[in-house]
Amino acid sequence: MDDTKVTVERLIPASTADIFDVLSNPQRHLELDGSGFIRSDQGAQRIKAVGDVFTMNMEGDHMGGEYQTDNHVTGYAENALLAWQTAPAGTQPPGWEWVWELAAQGPDSTLVRHTYDWSKVTDKDLLAKVKFPLVTEAQLEDTLVKLDEAVSG
Template sequence: MNTEQTHLTVTRTIDAPSKDIFGVLTLPARHHEFDGSGFVRAADDTERITAAGEKFVMNMHGDHMGGDYRTHNFVTAYDENKMVGWKPAPEGEDGSAPEGPKGWEWLYELTPQGSDATEVSLTYSWSDVTDPELLKQIRFPMIPEEDLEQSLNLLAAAVTKD
């Protein structure tokens, strides 16, 4: 892998209007339905994302974190029916709130392809990870491209089941 690489982007067309896809993406309670990594379990927050600057909490599970853990997600991008993104921050071991995001981001961009189809791009970026200790601890990309593609496949299934 190219060590200079700082992001992965996958794209697919989903046979649904962008507003329907955006509706699923902005509801944290549904994120487990389209998580291709298998880490997301359930949302603590059931409120819809409505603006950049908001935060939502997810219950997660991964061997890389020793099992169950929680992450606070800081919404970094919001443009209705066009874009939503967030940067996660793992909760402290004592259950304390995180100091802030560690630098990686999930960004979904929606481009209408007529009235009933949308091109969806998912970018997983670690370009803002600068902590040398974290870079030693986590090998990026932690989530492989195949898992990102699976996320878009699962998103398509979640949207069309509504």
């Protein structure tokens, strides 16, 4: 961990295709959420390309209760990479990004690396208001445990 990102990784006994299938479906993100902020997807379609946007229903004290996010896909490589920047619904992303990297370790084993990166946040008012990281390393590790359960179950 450095002062602008948190990265966790886990070896999951599943193929990159099976893991990517879960990650690229925002309707499954609630079951993966180790932070407890996600409530549901808002009619989200499967992620298919950079530039896609999916909306999630969220809840957290840091936003005063219920809110929505628009997630702008910034990285996409089938069975290898998914990344998106999150913003309050209807606004442009202020710079934090979620990155998923998948590396096959055999036909049924994948090293999953999950990064929460806020290094591109430059708004000084936002940096003063929001205490980064909003999601802890332990919560990210819990997300990987939940992903493991989702693809194994």
